[in-house]
Amino acid sequence: xxxxxxxxxxxxxxxxxxxxxxxxxxxxxxxxxxxxxxxxxxxxxxxxxxxxxxxxxxxxxxxxxxxxxxxxxxxxxxxxxxxxxxxxxxxxxxxxxxxxxxxxxxxxxxxxxxxxxxxxxxxxxxxxxxxxxxxxxxxxxxxxxxxxxxxxxxxxxxxxxxxxxxxxxxxxxxxxxxxxxxxxxxxxxxxxxxxxxxxxxxxxxxxxxxxxxxxxxxxxxxxxxxxxxxxxxxxxxxxxxxxxxxxxxxxxxxxxxxxxxxxxxxxxxxxxxxxxxxxxxxxxxxxxxxxxxxxxxxxxxxxxxxxxxxxxxxxxxxxxxxxxxxxxxxxxxxxxxxxxxxxxxxxxxxxxxxxxxxxxxxxxxxxxxxxxxxxxxxxxxxxxxxxxxxxxxxxxxxxxxxxxxxxxxxxxxxxxxxxxxxxxxxxxxxxxxxxxxxxxxxxxxxxxxxxxxxxxxxxxxxxxxxxxxxxxxxxxxxxxxxxxxxxxxxxxxxxxxxxxxxxxxxxxxxxxxxxxxxxxxxxxxxxxxxxxxxxxxxxxxxxxxxxxxxxxxxxxxxxxxxxxxxxxxxxxxxxxxxxxxxxxxxxxxxxx
Amino acid sequence: xxxxxxxxxxxxxxxxxxxxxxxxxxxxxxxxxxxxxxxxxxxxxxxxxxxxxxxxxxxxxxxxxxxxxxxxxxxxxxxxxxxxxxxxxxxxxxxxxxxxxxxxxxxxxxxxxxxxxxxxxxxxxxxxxxxxxxxxxxxxxxxxxxxx
Numbered sequence: 001x002x003x004x005x006x007x008x009x010x011x012x013x014x015x016x017x018x019x020x021x022x023x024x025x026x027x028x029x030x031x032x033x034x035x036x037x038x039x040x041x042x043x044x045x046x047x048x049x050x051x052x053x054x055x056x057x058x059x060x061x062x063x064x065x066x067x068x069x070x071x072x073x074x075x076x077x078x079x080x081x082x083x084x085x086x087x088x089x090x091x092x093x094x095x096x097x098x099x100x101x102x103x104x105x106x107x108x109x110x111x112x113x114x115x116x117x118x119x120x121x122x123x124x125x126x127x128x129x130x131x132x133x134x135x136x137x138x139x140x141x142x143x144x145x146x147x148x149x150x151x152x153x154x155x156x157x158x159x160x161x162x163x164x165x166x167x168x169x170x171x172x173x174x175x176x177x178x179x180x181x182x183x184x185x186x187x188x189x190x191x192x193x194x195x196x197x198x199x200x201x202x203x204x205x206x207x208x209x210x211x212x213x214x215x216x217x218x219x220x221x222x223x224x225x226x227x228x229x230x231x232x233x234x235x236x237x238x239x240x241x242x243x244x245x246x247x248x249x250x251x252x253x254x255x256x257x258x259x260x261x262x263x264x265x266x267x268x269x270x271x272x273x274x275x276x277x278x279x280x281x282x283x284x285x286x287x288x289x290x291x292x293x294x295x296x297x298x299x300x301x302x303x304x305x306x307x308x309x310x311x312x313x314x315x316x317x318x319x320x321x322x323x324x325x326x327x328x329x330x331x332x333x334x335x336x337x338x339x340x341x342x343x344x345x346x347x348x349x350x351x352x353x354x355x356x357x358x359x360x361x362x363x364x365x366x367x368x369x370x371x372x373x374x375x376x377x378x379x380x381x382x383x384x385x386x387x388x389x390x391x392x393x394x395x396x397x398x399x400x401x402x403x404x405x406x407x408x409x410x411x412x413x414x415x416x417x418x419x420x421x422x423x424x425x426x427x428x429x430x431x432x433x434x435x436x437x438x439x440x441x442x443x444x445x446x447x448x449x450x451x452x453x454x455x456x457x458x459x460x461x462x463x464x465x466x467x468x469x470x471x472x473x474x475x476x477x478x479x480x481x482x483x484x485x486x487x488x489x490x491x492x493x494x495x496x497x498x499x500x501x502x503x504x505x506x507x508x509x510x511x512x513x514x515x516x517x518x519x520x521x522x523x524x525x526x527x528x529x530x531x532x533x534x535x536x537x538x539x540x541x542x543x544x545x546x547x548x549x550x551x552x553x554x555x556x557x558x559x560x561x562x563x564x565x566x567x568x569x570x571x572x573x574x575x576x577x578x579x580x581x582x583x584x585x586x587x588x589x590x591x592x
Numbered sequence: 593x594x595x596x597x598x599x600x601x602x603x604x605x606x607x608x609x610x611x612x613x614x615x616x617x618x619x620x621x622x623x624x625x626x627x628x629x630x631x632x633x634x635x636x637x638x639x640x641x642x643x644x645x646x647x648x649x650x651x652x653x654x655x656x657x658x659x660x661x662x663x664x665x666x667x668x669x670x671x672x673x674x675x676x677x678x679x680x681x682x683x684x685x686x687x688x689x690x691x692x693x694x695x696x697x698x699x700x701x702x703x704x705x706x707x708x709x710x711x712x713x714x715x716x717x718x719x720x721x722x723x724x725x726x727x728x729x730x731x732x733x734x735x736x737x738x739x740x
Binding site: 367368371372374375376378379382383386411470 | 604608612655657659684685687688705706708709710712
């Protein structure tokens with residue numbers, strides 16, 4: 001995968017290479033230009049040399065010519081001939097040297113013409129001189145003409161030399177210009193290269209530092225992973241799909257009871273530890289993993305060499321952001337504790353279910369079997385009281401009355417206990433119910449004692465709530481009958497029932513509730529009240545504040561109230577003053 | 593069929609209850625004939641025998657050995673010949689579940705066995721003297737449980 005720093009390095013390398021190639025190219029070009037220039041200079045000098053040689057050779061030819069004219073001695077003809085040949089070869093050389101220059105070619109042509117004319121002049125004078133040894137007028141004229149032609153040749157050559165000088169100066173100027181720029185250019189390139197090198201160096205150093213740091217981090221991470229695997233009973237593995245090779249973490253070996261990396265990490269070796277009942281299922285899952293490239297949570301058991309059975313759970317996912325080889329990353333955890341806990345919870349649930357069943361069996365026993373003999377005792381007593389009245393003594397009559405009230409109390413206890421256990425039932429159906437209706441039902445149920453005591457019940461309009469209706473009705477009955485029971489002697493009871501919606505956080509008792517709002521329903525009476533110290537105690541089962549003879553009661557009624565309110569996730573509280581009445585406040589949560 | 597007497601039947605496994613029942617009818621001085629059965633099997637054998645005279649009013653205890661009152665009720669209502677018989681459930685318990693079940697299965701009235709002999713007499717006389725032919729049309733769950 002190309003990281004940004006890799007990209008940067010590659011760019012720097014390419015730029016450096018390019019710069020070096022440039023330097024090579026420019027150097028080659030400059031050197032070849034330099035050698036070209038020196039060749040031109042050399043040519044220039046040999047051209048000048050040739051031109052000067054032409055003059056001197058022509059002079060030699062003239063000297064030979066003059067000597068012959070004076071002496072007619074053919075001895076002078078030899079240097080003359082030699083010089084002529086030299087001039088001819090000089091001209092040939094000039095031809096090759098001035099190929100490139102147009103102006104100079106013109107000049108050379110003129111020079112050649114002039115030299116040719118001079119040679120003709122020589123030939124003419126020789127033919128004249130052969131006939132006579134005296135200088136004739138014609139010959140003198142020819143000598144004059146030869147002199148003039150010679151001057152012209154000199155002038156030609158001087159011009160050519162001057163031209164060549166100009167060319168040389170010009171070439172030198174151009175070369176100086178070119179060569180003058182070269183060091184600056186090389187220096188600049190060198191600086192650029194150095195800067196690139198420097199940048200690459202800095203970049204590489206910082207990259208190397210970051211790499212080192214991340215290496216250290218990686219090392220820490222690896223150690224932490226190993227530690228956490230051991231502590232949390234987890235392990236990891238990698239499956240390289242292309243090569244079909246596995247890599248197990250150390251802890252995977254420990255999870256199956258072996259030393260880390262103690263065997264080749266292959267599926268076959270791993271299967272040796274899988275519980276024989278789970279092998280086929282796990283195999284199926286793994287085969288599916290190889291097809292679908294995903295392994296959902298799979299549970300299986302492994303058997304250690306010492307026979308210990310552990311529950312493992314594996315999960316794996318394709319690593320999808322890889323370039324190149326695809327691999328799957330897997331996690332295998334030891335779920336034995338989880339399974340064990342689940343088993344314990346299941347066991348407890350079963351126990352609880354059994355207890356519940358026993359409880360409802362007890363309900364039945366209490367409701368039917370216990371009431372049955374009691375009912376008979378009561379019926380037989382009523383028979384005894386009416387049919388055998390005349391045969392029983394007065395103290396016997398008293399005993400019968402005592403027996404009657406005792407059995408009546410027993411009936412009340414049984415019935416209240418039944419009611420209490422009914423509030424425990426698991427059938428909890430919360431239905432939207434109009435609370436006003438439930439209160440009306442409760443009042444109907446208690447109509448006898450309400451009328452008997454001339455009680456007055458003042459009530460706010462109550463809301464519709466989601467409740468277990470028969471339980472809330474029972475709650476209302478118990479609270480009202482409680483107020484009726486503990487009313488002041490000869491004072492008609494007045495019960496005020498008020499309702500308001502409250503914010504949970506405003507009320508201390510319910511401020512930690514998960515619900516934001518609560519219905520607050522208060523039952524306030526003008527009865528005998530109670531000491532505030534007993535405010536919590538009165539909700540306890542079988543707890544009574546008064547003697548049985550003063551006020552009848554089983555001590556179950558308010559316990560039922562508490563249970564019902566708790567069933568509705570609410571809170572019930574009592575507040576009282578001796579002789580100042582009691583008030584019961586119920587908070588029931590609701591969602592708005 | 594002798595129309596001077598009301599034929600009344602009681603199926604109850606409890607000896608004491610059968611004793612109270614007959615004594616109450618004796619004291620009520622109604623022109624009645626009381627048939628007693630110790631369990632559901634005995635009752636159904638009698639009812640299914642077409643030679644026997646059918647009672648016009650059947651008091652049925654729910655909790656009986658061999659065959660419970662609820663099973664008897666189901667069988668009776670399923671038999672056309674017996675389906676017009678007035679059936680009063682006569683039980684110790686008055687659980688919502690029992691009341692609901694028997695009401696649905698077609699019983700006419702539900703009596704919770706009273707714990708006072710005078711009350712028992714009052715209940716029985718009320719049931720016997722009610723014109724069930726007329727009463728059936730106004731039957732609903734609220735007045736199904738007899739309250740005195």
